Amino acid sequence: MxxxxxxxxxxxxxxxxxxxxxxxxxxxxxxxxxxxxxxxxxxxxxxxxxxxxxxxxxxxxxxxxxxxxxxxxxxxxxxxxxxxxxxxxxxxxxxxxxxxxxxxxxxxxxxxxxxxxxxxxxxxxxxxxxxxxxxxxxxxxxxxxxxxxxxxxxxxxxxxxxxxxxxxxxxxxxxxxxxxxxxxxxxxxxxxxxxxxxxxxxxxxxxxxxxxxxxxxxxxxxxxVGNLNWDAGRIKDAVLKNGGGWHGQGWLGEGKWEVCRSNVSLEGRCCCCGEYLDCIDIDRLETQKFAESVASLAMQRELKSNFKDFQKWLDDHTEYEFAVDGANVGFYQQNFAEGGFNLSQLNSVVQELYKRTQKWPLVILHTKRVRALMEVPSNQQFLEEWKARGALYTTPNGSNDDWYWLYAAVKLKCLLVTNDEMRDHIFELLGRNFFLKWKERHQVRFTFVKCALRLQMPPSFSTVIQESEKGSWHVPLDVECGTWLCINRQKSCENPKEISVGLDSHEIDRKAFSDQTSASSFTVTSECGFRSFSVPSQLPVNGTLAVNGKRKDRSPSPSNFPPH
Incomplete structure (x- = not known):
């Protein structure tokens, strides 16, 4: 008191x-x-x-x-x-x-x-x-x-x-x-x-x-407003140049627009008009600038000669379709007393990617990590095979692996296998909005369930305003509910027959895969959830499979690929 x-x-x-x-x-x-x-x-x-x-x-x-x-x-x-x-x-x-x-x-x-x-x-x-x-x-x-x-x-x-x-x-x-x-x-x-x-x-x-x-x-x-006589080839080229999802060439078509609230299936198909949405990548110029930016930042923090050696090496090895953050895979779920670098997990990823593409991925590992792994006889077979196949690049002493796998994925325009959220300050320097768009299109996440590998490919479409080659528009309103505005001149927005989200309702782009495939299952993800598919053992040599509906040209999306 x-x-x-x-x-x-x-x-x-x-x-x-x-x-x-x-x-x-x-x-x-x-x-x-x-x-x-x-x-x-x-x-x-x-x-x-x-x-x-x-x-x-x-x-x-x-x-x-x-x-x-x-x-x-x-x-x-x-x-x-x-x-x-x-x-x-x-x-x-x-x-x-x-x-x-x-x-x-x-x-x-x-x-x-x-x-x-x-x-x-x-x-x-x-x-x-x-x-x-x-x-x-x-x-x-x-x-x-x-x-x-x-x-x-x-x-x-x-x-x-x-x-x-x-x-x-x-x-x-x-x-x-x-x-x-x-x-x-x-x-x-x-x-x-x-x-x-x-x-x-x-x-x-x-x-x-x-x-x-x-x-x-x-x-x-x-x-x-609108142009009835557009050059379809020029429009398509513009879409590809821009990374998909928009052409920027002005209004296409004429006549009354139909506007409805729609949902989009996990494969990216609009349930109102039936069009597929794109998984949008950064455009060609952005990709080039991105690679230059990563290289510039890397050389500010790495020994310049080391990173330049990697750049030269990568210029001579451009065939990779996947880059792998080896440390991230090897240390996945190893935070327990006896845990350590799990090379068998990394080998599972490498072998799975090879089966899917018939090409070896590029695994990035630090030289100190590789030396330590080579001291265990059971590891030597894996590592020697990867070296012989050109599947392993060891980063030199004093280097940060992150710069190497990131630069490889950007430079080669390939997919990146890592669960790293890439939130460190070094990634913030690259520009958050821009970097998020690239991650959405290129990052492949993984998990092991009872020792079985599951890869989570990038979503089959991007949640962003999209303008199609035909002049239609799709505008996202709510990520959680999956509500979109579907805006189209050519079709009525009356509720069509239910569109299946199964494999038979869409085509599979096989650009990155061989004709011979074996049956397997894989997981597709989007903001709205997950769905598993079973892929037949053979795909036709024309590159697409369309059991129901007519064939449709669309930009490739990794989550539509068969697993192997």
Whole structure:
């Protein structure tokens, strides 16, 4: 009890010893915490009358409180009072020769937006350079959303141009606003552009964005635009060049669009229109830049000559379809007292991949690991065979295996067998969104169930906005429920007969495999779950099997491959 009273007395003494500026700050913080706008304004007016020395912290706190209060104020007179006093505080700040910060400009821009004054909000952002401050993405929002709301498309595009010039990548709210104003202003070329930007920015779209997209495709202008006489070969080449899933050549076809909510089977088949979705890879230019980026980072951290030797070696050995993170496989589930590197697990992976492709994979192991394994006689047979077959590359002393297997997988455009989540900081340097897209397409995960190997191939399709060679669109809305917008000119979206997800409802691309295969089972995975398939012992030499339905050309997807 005595100690509590003493603490209370100390706080009172401390408060009594505060100078007027400190008392003002303490009271202002309390108003801000309690969202007490009237109390904060009274404090400000009293501080001005007492000629207190105010700094940027005080002004920013006040402006933040005022700009945030607008969203909770419905009464027009109260709103006008907030705006009037907010601008008065900003003028006082500039009149006191206190330079604004990014937070200041953003708060005042929000005040301007509340007056529908997008011009002033944008001008505030453009003057940031005068104060040697850099804008943030949020700084542009007030101006952009005002122009979009007022259907002033040209000014909205001007704001976007400035954002891009400053190095910002737009996110879904900004793109959706630009998409909407473009649709409402009849700018079909801009609608197409922003759909592509949305595809690059998000996986699943918000419901509000989906409504904007639906509105465009169901509009008269949306039905009228399009090219009936496109070059199918050129479109297909563009899709392949882009890594699948989009061509970027403009609207295809003409006539009324049919829009429905659909689901997609585990093999990537739309249950509304029957089209298959692609598993989208990074495009050719991105792949080249990615490989160069990995090599550059590796040589900053590795002995340069060692990694260059690997690059030269890889240039002469380009036949691999799988790269294997040997350490990750060997140490899988070995975290127990007697656990250690399990070479038989690694051999199971190597042999399984050879059976599937009739080609040896590339196993990456550190030289110290190989030397230790060679000391065990039972290991020597495996290792010697891999060396003889060109299936083993040993990384030198002092090296990090990760750079080698990652570079090999990227450079050779092959699949990578590893359970490594690749979340280390070295992978973050490569760019998260870009890297995630590559991982989705190329990473093969594995597990051992009662010593039996199971490989989990990449998903058969990518959850991202897709534009087909025929001009149709598929827009993902919800990963967990598997809901998509199916947008198609050519077919009605009435519920068709149930589409089987079995092997007989789709073709098997055999690009990476030999004609002679033996029966086996394997697991396909997508965001919605798993399904096992049984593959016949022989496949026809034309490369596809279609028991039901007509043959359909589509880009190869690893999870449609027969196991061996």
């Amino acid at each position: 005595g100690l509590t009273n003493q603490n209370s007395e100390n706080k009172k003494k401390k408060k009594k010893n505060l100078n007027p500026e400190s008392e003002f700050r303490f009271a202002l913080d309390t108003c801000s915490k309690n969202k007490d706008l009237i109390g904060a304004l009274s404090l400000f007016e009293r501080a001005v009358s007492q000629n207190l020395t105010l700094n940027s912290y005080h002004f920013n706190n006040l402006l933040y409180l005022f700009s945030n209060s607008l969203s909770e104020t419905l009464d027009p007179s109260s709103k006008n009072s907030i705006l009037e006093n907010g601008f008065k505080i900003f003028d006082r700040m500039l009149g006191s020769n206190i330079n604004p910060t990014e937070a200041t400009i953003t708060a005042v821009a929000r005040l301007a937006a509340a007056k529908d004054d997008g011009d002033f909000a944008f001008e505030l952002v453009k003057t940031m350079g005068k104060y040697n401050i850099s804008p943030r993405l949020r700084s542009y929002g007030p101006a952009l959303f005002v122009f979009c709301r007022k259907n002033d498309a040209e000014k909205a595009y001007e704001v976007e141009e400035h954002m891009v010039f400053m190095g910002f990548n737009l996110e879904e709210p900004e793109i959706a606003a630009l998409l909407k104003v473009s649709a409402e202003c009849g700018r079909e070329e801009k609608v197409y552009l922003y759909l592509q930007k949305l595809r690059n920015s998000v996986r699943c779209v918000m419901e509000s964005t989906a409504e904007i997209i639906e509105g465009w495709f169901l509009s008269k202008l949306g039905s009228d």
